[in-house]
Amino acid sequence: MNTGTGEKDREGNIHSALIAIVGRANVGKSSLLNALLGEKVSIESPVAQATRRIIRGILNEPRGQLAFLDTPGVHAAQSDLGRFMNRAARTASEGVDITLLVFDVSRPPFPEDVGWMRRLARRGDSAALVFALNKSDLGLAGAEALRRAWEAAASGAQAPTPDWVEVSARTGAGLARLRDQLFARAPVQPPYFPSDILTDHPRRLAIADVVREKLFLRLRDEMPHRVATAVEHLVETPAERRATVVIYVERASQKGIVIGHKGRLLRTVRRAAEAELKSLFGEAMALDLVVRVEPNWTKNYFFLKRIGYLT
Ligand SMILES: Nc1nc2c(ncn2[C@@H]2O[C@H](COP(=O)(O)OP(=O)(O)OP(=O)(O)O)[C@@H](O)[C@H]2O)c(=O)[nH]1
Ligand SMILES: [Mg+2]
Incomplete structure (x- = not known):
């Protein structure tokens, strides 16, 4: 049993999760990862399609370990590189413990946001689902439409019930609650990475x-x-x-x-x-x-x- 104080149980298990950060290009996935870690491991850019490969970032706390995979934002691909990036993002979200789907809550959903919702609603595996409503510092104009889009995507499917967390990677608002939510969803199992590494990005x-x-x-x-x-x-x-x-x-x-x-x-x-x-x-x-x-x-x-x- 995990004590919740960071001590491992007899088998070496702690609260530990592999988490894929996915979503449309430019919603702030990399910024959110950097903000969650308190360190910069992934580049951020006002220009969409900044992330071109999977970047791992590892958060170690006394209560456990969260291992994040930052993925390229899904977009209408114009090139082979774009198609490879989209495929990498979709594949990365398979076989994880938690999928963290990031939205820009300050504006109405794009087709790519709805595409992610449909994909995750129908996936049918046991991964937990957490929705981060990012850029909340710019307002919540998209919040209602996002909830409606999820209802439509999930209806008729055996969809998991997501946690919805408003955050701002820019101001730090909601980050503590998001970390709590992710630890609450993290299974008790052996950690994926040693406790002293932040990233394995070469x-x-x-x-x-x-x-x-x-x-x-x-x-x-x-x-x-x-x-x-x-x-x-x-x-x-x-x-x-x-x-x-x-x-x-x-x-x-x-x-x-x-x-x-x-x-x-x-x-x-x-x-x-x-x-x-x-x-x-x-x-x-x-x-x-x-x-x-x-x-x-x-x-x-x-x-x-x-x-x-x-x-
Ligand atoms: N106002 C505001 N801007 C944000 C926030 N989070 C990210 N941004 C900005 O949004 C832009 C995109 O951020 P990224 O972190 O590069 O977004 P991404 O989802 O990783 O983008 P791709 O890698 O291209 O898919 C950058 O200009 C960030 O500064 C936020 O919470 N509030
Ligand atoms: Mg990125």
Whole structure:
């Protein structure tokens, strides 16, 4: 039996859950994960489709362990990369203990939100369901429509009964209640991860993502969806900590946009990324950014595998 104080029982069991964070693109899944952990493990961006692979983040508390999988937001896919991302998100939500479906409660539901509801209502496994109504700091204009959409999706199906929790990843409102709710739903079982790790996101991928996040903040229109980043060279010795990050674009004409007038955009991105890496890793890391053309990279399976977007 679990004592609720974090002590393991004789078999080593604690309150422990594998939780898939799913939902439409841009509703704040990654922001919510970072806010729940109190540490940044996943990039956030005003541009939709920021998360391109599954990121794990682990919350250890005296009362147990919550292991989260942050997934790419589901969207109407325009490319092979988009379709792979959608598939990864759907697959990640299978075989977990809890599905945490995130919505933007400040606006009425999109077709992708309703699509997730239908999928989860009909899934028929034993996973618990928690609905996070995020961006509540911007108002609750979508709350009623979301409840009605769930009633419609669940009617006639053997749907699980979800917990509904209003939260704001931005202000922190409702986060304590969401954590309580998730621990309450967590089965007593052996933990999935050791108690001293925050994420198993490889360092090279984390560095590449930080550069991409800073680029996303400064690129406009469709450009963010045309860039990928990958660490090509990494030195981490006591004397030197330096990474070469390649920024891939699809066409030669896009190179100039990323570099900016007199290299200004790239310089700003480098400085912002270096500052963030220093705060993430606690040590300075020098970055060399290189822009390279990789025609049609979003459709290139081998390329996507090589840079870690596909596993
Ligand atoms: N006002 C407000 N904005 C939020 C909140 N949570 C996230 N955002 C913003 O919403 C945008 C999207 O956040 P992300 O965390 O990247 O969203 P996501 O669901 O992970 O997006 P994808 O990875 O593209 O699917 C960012 O600009 C965030 O700053 C919130 O609670 N309130
Ligand atoms: Mg995300």
